[in-house]
Amino acid sequence: MNWKKIGSFAIVIILIPITLAIGVVLFKGRKYNIISIAVALLACVPNLLFFEKGKADTRRMVVIAVMVAIASVGRVLFSPVPSFKPVTAIVVVTGIYLGSEAGFFTGALTAVISNMFFGQGPWTPFQMFSWGILGFIAGLPVLQKILKSSVQGKTLASRLPIVVYGAAAGVLYSMLMDVWSTLNMDGTFNLLRYLVLLGTGIPTTVIYIVSNIVFLLIAAKPIGTRIERIKIKYGI
Amino acid sequence: MDHFSSYHPSVLLVYYVIVLLLTMFTVHPVLLVCSLLGGILFFAATNPLKALGKNLIFYLFLFFLLALTNPIFNHRGETPLFFMNDNPVTLEAILYGAGVSVMLIGIMFWCKCYNQVMTSDKFVYLFGKAIPKLSLVLSMALRFIPVFKSQMKKISQVQKTMGLYTSDSLTDRVIGSIRTLSALLTWCLENSIETADSMKARGYGLKGRTNFSIFCFRMDDGILLAALGAFLCMSGVGYQQNVFEFYYYPSVSPIPTGAGAYLQYSIILVMMLFPSILEIKGRIQWKLLRAKI
Numbered sequence: 001m002n003w004k005k006i007g008s009f010a011i012v013i014i015l016i017p018i019t020l021a022i023g024v025v026l027f028k029g030r031k032y033n034i035i036s037i038a039v040a041l042l043a044c045v046p047n048l049l050f051f052e053k054g055k056a057d058t059r060r061m062v063v064i065a066v067m068v069a070i071a072s073v074g075r076v077l078f079s080p081v082p083s084f085k086p087v088t089a090i091v092v093v094t095g096i097y098l099g100s101e102a103g104f105f106t107g108a109l110t111a112v113i114s115n116m117f118f119g120q121g122p123w124t125p126f127q128m129f130s131w132g133i134l135g136f137i138a139g140l141p142v143l144q145k146i147l148k149s150s151v152q153g154k155t156l157a158s159r160l161p162i163v164v165y166g167a168a169a170g171v172l173y174s175m176l177m178d179v180w181s182t183l184n185m186d187g188t189f190n191l192l193r194y195l196v197l198l199g200t201g202i203p204t205t206v207i208y209i210v211s212n213i214v215f216l217l218i219a220a221k222p223i224g225t226r227i228e229r230i231k232i233k234y235g236i
Numbered sequence: 237m238d239h240f241s242s243y244h245p246s247v248l249l250v251y252y253v254i255v256l257l258l259t260m261f262t263v264h265p266v267l268l269v270c271s272l273l274g275g276i277l278f279f280a281a282t283n284p285l286k287a288l289g290k291n292l293i294f295y296l297f298l299f300f301l302l303a304l305t306n307p308i309f310n311h312r313g314e315t316p317l318f319f320m321n322d323n324p325v326t327l328e329a330i331l332y333g334a335g336v337s338v339m340l341i342g343i344m345f346w347c348k349c350y351n352q353v354m355t356s357d358k359f360v361y362l363f364g365k366a367i368p369k370l371s372l373v374l375s376m377a378l379r380f381i382p383v384f385k386s387q388m389k390k391i392s393q394v395q396k397t398m399g400l401y402t403s404d405s406l407t408d409r410v411i412g413s414i415r416t417l418s419a420l421l422t423w424c425l426e427n428s429i430e431t432a433d434s435m436k437a438r439g440y441g442l443k444g445r446t447n448f449s450i451f452c453f454r455m456d457d458g459i460l461l462a463a464l465g466a467f468l469c470m471s472g473v474g475y476q477q478n479v480f481e482f483y484y485y486p487s488v489s490p491i492p493t494g495a496g497a498y499l500q501y502s503i504i505l506v507m508m509l510f511p512s513i514l515e516i517k518g519r520i521q522w523k524l525l526r527a528k529i
Contacts, residue, residue: 033260052369058440062432065373066424069380076381109370113377116356121347122260185302185336186309193309222418230425 015042032183033122040125040180044132047104060098060236063227067094067106070223072114079118083207087114088169089215090223091131095138096147097227103135123180130176134169151220159217166216170208174201239518240278240511244457245358250464252350255508258471259342264482266491266501268338274508275345281515282352291348295341302340306333312485332484349511361449376431380424387423392416467507474500 019038067090074086087110095103111127112120138147143165150161178201182194198205230236241248259271280288306329308320313328356378364371395416439445474480479497483489 034257048367048370052367057432058436059429059432061369061373062376062428062435063425065376066380066428068373068377069384070421070424072377073381073384105373109374109377113374116351116359116378119347119351120354122256122343184340190309196309223421226421226425230429234429 015045032186032189036180036183037122037125040129043129044104044108044125047101047132047136048108051101051105057236059234060102063230063236064094064098064102064105064109067091067098067102068109068113071106071110072117075110075114076117083204084211086211086215086219087131088134088173088208088212089166089219091135092138092147092165092169092212092216093151093220093223093227095135096144096151096220097224097231098139099144100136100139103137103139104132105135107131107133107135122184123177126177126180130173133176134173138165138169148224151216151224162216162220163213166212167209170205170210170212173208174198174205239514241353243460244451244453245354245362246453247457247461247464248353248358249362250461251511252346252354254464254468255346256343258504259339259346262480262482263332263335263339263484264480264491265335265338267480267504268335268342270501270505270508272338272342272345273505274510274512275342275349277509277512278349278515279345281512281519282349291345295344299334299337299341302337303330303334306330306336314487328484328486328488331488335484358451361451380428384420384424388416388420391419391423395419464507467503470500470503 016039019035019042071087071090074090078085091103091107091110094106098106108128108131111124111131115121115124115127137143146161147165150159153159175198178194178197179189181197182189186193243251255271255274258267262268276288276292279291307325310329310332311323311326313324313326313332315327316324317327317330318325356375360371360375360378363374392412395412400412400415471480474496477496479492479500481489481492
């Protein structure tokens with residue numbers, strides 16, 4: 001964390017409440033759908049801005065582009081199986097091996113690119129933020145260490161952290177996306193509707209959890225070792 | 237398909253942002269119906285009838301679902317129709333559900349059209365200057381997708397020549413595809429580094445580079461942009477005069493009428509129907525020209 005980064009986070013921490021306040025004053029608190037899109041986009045800004053302004057190596061950028069492409073292709077390949085997608089797993093692996101920023105970046109861009117095949121819409125900013133934040137959390141230094149050793153672990157017990165993270169990621173993704181569904185259907189945040197949506201979404205959430213765990217257990221290790229190898233070989 | 241989408245990408249983006257914001261911004265039934273009509277017509281003008289029918293049936297179902305379930309979550313409103321589990325089912329809640337679902341379906345249709353009009357090259361072109369690194373990664377990732385596909389084919393063919401046939405048994409096929417995917421993954425990462433080095437050698441990231449662009453800003457684009465600006469100003473005036481003021485709770489407000497309101501409605505209708513009018517006009521022109529031959 002350097003000053004530049006803290007600065008860009010501070011801007012967003014100030015900007016989001018201002019957006020909310022403007023929304024409440026201007027629209028008398030009724031246009032939550034537009035405000036929520038603005039907030040979701042703003043939440044993506046600090047990470048994207050930091051990447052944009054930072055001195056990212058060309059090599060590093062290209063590796064991230066590969067990860068975005070793999071995640072998008074994975075989503076397209078698994079399109080016949082509803083909700084059973086490898087995107088979160090690949091984003092999490094990127095976060096673990098290339099750091100928080102790369103994780104966020106991969107998640108956010110995968111949402112944009114794969115939605116070119118699945119359809120863009122007002123939900124895109126929410127997917128950007130949801131996938132991005134899952135990759136970001138996985139890359140946080142403390143968690144990164146635990147998850148990394150867990151990915152490479154051989155015994156079942158040592159693999160537990162990655163399974164737990166996969167499950168938590170599924171639940172978090174579901175909860176974040178249902179905020180959007182509620183706002184979209186209601187115009188205001190109706191807690192009852194949110195809870196009902198979460199409840200009726202339980203089967204989907206379970207599929208998210210299962211797919212995250214399955215893909216993390218199968219794919220995390222081979223992808224991880226290859227990224228490590230590239231990192232050592234080319235000094236990224 | 238290429239009458240509306242031949243406009244400059246920036247103009248197209250402005251148009252879509254205005255349409256989507258206007259649609260999400262309001263619960264005014266006239267505006268919502270205009271937007272829905274525009275979305276459906278544009279979709280119909282650019283897609284086969286079969287696709288339209290399929291979508292219409294699906295969204296009709298969604299419409300009834302949303303309109304009928306809203307009273308379960310909302311008990312506001314003054315006109316209870318009947319009571320369910322001691323909770324009033326109000327007329328206002330049903331109407332509000334209907335209004336919001338018209339908004340939702342309108343947005344869905346506009347987004348479907350957006351995906352057809354704003355192709356990825358336009359997207360990258362638009363954001364390339366503002367966010368160069370982001371859009372570079374975007375366009376590279378987009379390019380990697382077909383590259384992966386063709387490389388995967390090559391790898392599996394090579395594996396076959398090496399004698400690694402896959403039989404019909406499922407486990408064998410799964411193992412075979414895992415082998416291919418693993419080779420693909422290594423290749424992708426290695427190859428991407430090569431790309432990066434090549435880019436660096438050609439001076440990527442140095443100052444004074446120019447971008448190739450295939451889009452040029454023509455007279456028509458300027459006219460449409462000016463018209464959109466004028467439209468926004470008109471809408472601002474309408475907002476000031478409370479023409480777009482509409483509420484469902486506690487009781488449904490009357491739809492604003494009068495000369496000013498009708499003027500606003502008709503302008504919005506023209507604006508929402510603009511792409512489909514352009515498409516239909518183009519079709520007719522094409523037919524006439526062909527008939528002359």
